[in-house]
Amino acid sequence: MGLFSGTLLSNNERVLYSFPIILLVLPSLNSLIGDISTVLVSRLTSHLYIGTLSPKIQVSDRLKQDFYGLFITILLGLAALISLGYILGSVTGIQIVNPLFIISIFIITILILFGLMFIFLFMGSILIFRKGKDPNNFLIPIVTSLADFLTPLLIIIFIQIFM
Amino acid sequence: MEARDTKGKIIKETFPSEMVSIVGDILAGIVLSLLIISFKSFLLLILIIPALLSLRGNLSGPFIARTSRDFIIGEFNKKTWFENVLATLVLSLLTALAIGVFSILINFLLIKLYIFHIGLLIVIPVISIALTLSISIPCSTILNFLAFKRGLDPNNVVNPVMTAIDDFFTVICFYLTIIMLGVP
Numbered sequence: 301m302g303l304f305s306g307t308l309l310s311n312n313e314r315v316l317y318s319f320p321i322i323l324l325v326l327p328s329l330n331s332l333i334g335d336i337s338t339v340l341v342s343r344l345t346s347h348l349y350i351g352t353l354s355p356k357i358q359v360s361d362r363l364k365q366d367f368y369g370l371f372i373t374i375l376l377g378l379a380a381l382i383s384l385g386y387i388l389g390s391v392t393g394i395q396i397v398n399p400l401f402i403i404s405i406f407i408i409t410i411l412i413l414f415g416l417m418f419i420f421l422f423m424g425s426i427l428i429f430r431k432g433k434d435p436n437n438f439l440i441p442i443v444t445s446l447a448d449f450l451t452p453l454l455i456i457i458f459i460q461i462f463m
Numbered sequence: 464m465e466a467r468d469t470k471g472k473i474i475k476e477t478f479p480s481e482m483v484s485i486v487g488d489i490l491a492g493i494v495l496s497l498l499i500i501s502f503k504s505f506l507l508l509i510l511i512i513p514a515l516l517s518l519r520g521n522l523s524g525p526f527i528a529r530t531s532r533d534f535i536i537g538e539f540n541k542k543t544w545f546e547n548v549l550a551t552l553v554l555s556l557l558t559a560l561a562i563g564v565f566s567i568l569i570n571f572l573l574i575k576l577y578i579f580h581i582g583l584l585i586v587i588p589v590i591s592i593a594l595t596l597s598i599s600i601p602c603s604t605i606l607n608f609l610a611f612k613r614g615l616d617p618n619n620v621v622n623p624v625m626t627a628i629d630d631f632f633t634v635i636c637f638y639l640t641i642i643m644l645g646v647p
Contacts, residue, residue, distance in 0.1 A: 303565050306510035307573060316500075316509075323496040327516065327630055328488035334520075335484055335626075339477055369473030376474070377481045384489050394496055441521065448517055 305449045312456050319402055319459070320394050325385040326452060332377050333410060334447040336370055337417045341439045344425040348435070355426050367418060374414050382406060405462070409454040417443060480623030487627020491516075491634040498638050503647045504578040507570060511588055512637060514562045518555065518588075519595060519633045520626070526551045527603045527621050534611040548600055555596055559588040578647055587640055594636035599629050 309316060316323060343366055347353035353362050382403055389396055421443060425435040495512065502508055529547050533539040563585030570576060570584065603625045610620045 303510065303514045303562065303569060305513035306566075307569055309509045309513070311573065320496050320500065323500060324489065324492035327491045327495070327634075328485050330513075330516075331484050331488045331626065331630065332481065335481055335623075336477070339473075343473075365469040366473065369470040370477070372470070373474050373477045373481065376478055377485060380482060381485050381489070384485065385492070388489060388493060389496075392493055392497055394493075444520060445517060448513055452513075 305452055308449070308452055308456065315456055315459055319397055321385065321389050321396055321399075321402060322455060324389055324394060325381060325406065326455075328381045328385065329406065329410065329455075330448050330451050332374065332381060333413050333417065333451060334444045336374050336377070336414065337421060337443040337447060338440050340366065340370055340418065341421050341425060341435060341443060344422060345429070345435045348425065348429045355429050357423055357426055363422065370418075371414065374410065378407060378410055401462070405455055405458045408458060409451065413447070413450055413454065417447070483623050484626045484630075487629075487631045491630045494631075494634045494638055499634075499641075502641065504576065506574060507566075507576050507578065507584070508587075508637075508641065508646070510566050510569060510574065511562060511584070512634070514566075515559075515588055515591060515595075515633055515637060516630060518558050518562065518592060519599070519629050522551055522555050522558070523596070523599050523603065523625065523629055524622065526600065527607065527625055530604055530607045531611075531621060534607055544604065551600070552593075552596060555592050556589060559592045560585060562588045583644060583646060586644065587637070587646070590644070591633070591637045591640040594640065595629065595633045598632050598636070599625065602628060 344353065347362055347366075348355055353360065386396065386399065421439060424439050428435040428438055499505060499508060499512075526547060530539070530544070533543050533547075566584040566588075567581055570581070603621060606621045606624060
């Protein structure tokens with residue numbers, strides 16, 4: 301997955317050179333969505349094992365609490381990341397092109413990824429748990445690699461669409 | 464009340480460690496966008512970097528977890544630590560070799576950039592990850608020890624801090640490697 305991500309970046313040099321700030325914040329964006337997804341899987345697995353979440357694909361209060369808690373955390377993380385990225389980018393002389401456009405792209409990408417990951421991980425955790433396996437062992441490696449690939453992919457796709 | 468406490472608890476516990484991770488990764492991003500982008504072979508080098516960052520995370524994470532576990536259950540000693548280090552090193556070097564081989568294949572099929580000797584695509588990840596682990600392994604061992612001695616749960620404290628440190632040093636060691644090898 302890491303090599304696919306690298307291939308994707310390598311084949312879209314025009315985007316990277318047009319918006320150098322992407323390279324600066326990309327490791328943090330990957331890390332943000334990967335970390336939050338890992339926390340989600342870990343929490344869902346714990347809930348399933350201790351019985352506070354029933355192994356059914358249905359909305360519950362516990363699930364809503366996790367969703368809102370992690371959603372607010374990811375919004376705060378995104379705000380911090382973008383602020384820090386742009387401040388350090390300005391200080392170090394990295395060219396900042398069309399900041400509002402790129403910030404919107406980052407926000408849309410992370411929010412869409414969070415939504416998709418939440419649904420995928422919730423359903424995946426339930427299904428794996430029902431088969432008697434530990435969702436942590438299967439989902440955490442998958443989700444961290446997926447995040448590394450999907451984040452730059454969606455950023456590049458949205459730039460191509462909206463530019 | 465319980466619903467609010469849980470949401471607030473999630474944010475209070477997750478956000479600080481996430482901030483540590485963000486800072487480390489932003490610093491890694493600065494190295495990427497200031498130093499590495501200026502290389503003529505940047506399009507080849509960017510092929511390897513995400514794979515190295517993933518490799519680092521997938522191998523040093525379990526190393527940290529195993530060391531934490533050994534401290535907590537009272538089984539940390541030279542033998543267990545050495546076995547842990549050896550396993551991590553061997554796995555990392557083998558995976559770095561695989562990254563190099565697949566990079567050569569992808570360059571041959573897709574990118575078709577032949578700016579330097581193609582064998583360097585194997586040497587770069589191997590040396591880079593060896594340098595990174597030479598910093599990461601002692602750092603995480605010491606952090607685990609200090610966290611445990613202060614009565615903290617190493618599992619909660621060490622991983623986010625080491626993610627930030629490791630991501631930064633992965634990119635720095637990568638940069639040092641390509642400088643040492645004279646990559647254009």
